[in-house]
Amino acid sequence: MNTVATAGIGARPGVNLALATWVSAINFWAWNMIGPLSTTYAGEMSLSSSEASMLVATPILVGSLGRIAVGSLTDRYGGRIMFIAISLASILPVLAVGFAGNAGSYPMLLVFGFFLGIAGTIFAVGIPFANNWYDASRRGFATGVFGAGMVGTALSAFFTPRFVNWFGLIVTHVIVAIALALTALVCVVAMRNAPAFVPNTDPVVPKFLAACKLRVTWEMSFLYAIVFGGFVAFSNYLPTYIKTIYDFSAVDAGTRTAGFALAAVVARPIGGALSDRIPPKYVVLAAFAGTAVTALVATQKPPPDVWSAADFITMAIFLGIGTGGVFAWVARRTPAKSVGSVTGIVAAAGGLGGYFPPLVMGATYDPVDNDYTVGLLLLVACAVVALLYTAFALKTHEPVNAAATQAMQPRQEENK
Template identity: 80%
Template sequence: MNAAIEPTTGSARTKNLVLATWVSAINFWAWNMIGPLSTTYAGDIRLSSTQASMLVATPILVGSLGRIVIGSLTDRWGGRVMFIAVSLASIPPVLAVGAAATAGSYPLLLVSGFFLGIAGTVFAVGIPFVNSWHEPARRGFATGVFGMGMVGTALSAFFTPRFVNWFGLMGTHVIVAVALALTAVLCVATMRDAPAFHPNTDPVVPKLKAAAKLPVTWEMSFLYAVVFGGFVAFSNYLPTLIKTVYGFSAVDAGARTAGFALAAVLARPVGGALSDRIPPKYVVLVSLAGTALMATVAAFEPPPDLWSAVTFIALALFLGVGTGGVFAWVARRAPAKSVGSVTGIVSAAGGLGGYFPPLVMGATYDPVGNDYTIGLLLLVATAVIALVFTAVRLHTREPDAAKGAPV
């Protein structure tokens, strides 16, 4: 009987993992719609470097903080309901951003970008959803595959400027809004929660308090703020950096940013799979060391196009491996009934890690030397601090948060 059931279970597991990854991708595209066009907005609306940075960073902030609540709601309602809800709730802000940009209003763009952050909360839905479909030994790989939904940032960086040229500013936002709506319909028709999922009907606030008391929550939050925050920050701000330093057009800068995001996306499941086979600590250590090294190289502004490409692609690979490694670590240690709450806090920290760097980069930009040296060196320092923390304070075999046993 089990032999007859297993193929169906395996097929359902794969189908729902693919669906979840797609939902993540289209929402990440929506979340990142301002970044690829930020230099265009800066020129059309005459924004300062700080104003442009604030415009890029605002959706990141809301998408990050919103994950805390969305993660707990996922524990209660399940991934299917929350995937549908987030996709539908992201449609009005996408259209509002298009309308505000068409009108050339910076205040309206900021307000619309605030609500656009809803799309960024999708990550806190996917991790508990995927966890419930997979046994512990496969969760590192599975969450890594789901994390490939970050490819939405690459799609946005590459296609959004081109869509604007082909279909116009408002038309581009309408296309993405329609894609979100069709994605929600697809989830209604075909997505299912795992048989192992059991709703946690405890009130949200006590659940968050309980998750906040777990050491794993804050340890992983710090590490994820560095690796995922670095990815988010560069995915959003790299078009500005490339255009400013190297003088590329918005389309060319977007294409290069897409390459950065794609490299990180492909590296994420590698980090997760490695963490299924070796202690995640070692995966994270390599990620942090590589990040510090490549950020140092980037601070010296390697010449285009080969050496700058190698530098930023290598940086993306190290960051991507780290994101997979950190969440494989979370999946090992978080109590099963609190995965959503822990994930919400950790992923919020990751998003917040991506909120501040664009502001720092804008504030520390040297217009005389036309460089971002100070901002990049601050990334180096942060990665080194995280490296030392991981090496000294975290152990290869951590105590399980639920049982107190080593894992």
């Protein structure tokens, strides 16, 4: 019987996957504490469109680049320790952002928003953690379920503005900080690394350089920068977009943004599961095609609420399916000992893909016609380029990675 199957009997992979998804959701909520309140901050501090965009984008930058180091550290220390460490390290930045916002200080918000990015590095922990708990035939499902922790952005978009109205700004941030602390405590008590986990004690820099030499790293980084970057960008910037274009309140804009994020979250495990059954290439192709079409429709400013909601929800579904498909592809193609490092780089690329669009949207906003046509057309162009690259440059069928091969060999011997 193979190692992963044995782990499933005695160590409850489903429980650990559920815990990992919960940890991701709470940290994603923390990471997205500024986005739902950005329109409020902009009004109170008289911020320009570019200044408000910088406020939203700063945590994304740190949460992206930090994933490179966190992925390598996960290879060495395992997911359990890293989940605990990141949850605890995110508490102080969450509180500091609350106090900076209450003080009405734009510079302090930028500085503390920088450190808030720590919470966003959580994604680089969960993919190798989930991979170790499941055999090759179910890794698309496992990474898709963990990726559903993106629901934290929906929770933040929906609840953060409401909590501020009900309890005040400081108390809202205290609530999230307490949730992070309790999450870390649950991990200490209940979470375990998979028996299949073997610490990689190789020095981090050579390991990182080795991951950089793999073709899969850069191919998947490019694709993930579009699909996950699009999700992150809209999850953070959509409150500003909706308020600007349709003149909704911060609470109403947050509700609609939560719907967008929730649709992507639900779609992500579907993309992963589909990639267990058909080549991930086809899943990713469909995602890019759908993203390009829906972004093009958005340039026409469909009227609220039915038509605009339908367009952005459909876009979210395609982006979610794409994120699940890309990481299922990563899990298939990456050597076992490099999963954490490659995951960190790919996840960083996805986060960076979400860093620039808010800045571009703010810089290209046309106040005369009140539209974001240029920014949306750039998304269309990126999706089309990624579609063509996937169609013509990437293979449909490739050998399953070394991790999958090793996991399957004992089972094949047993079946003999």
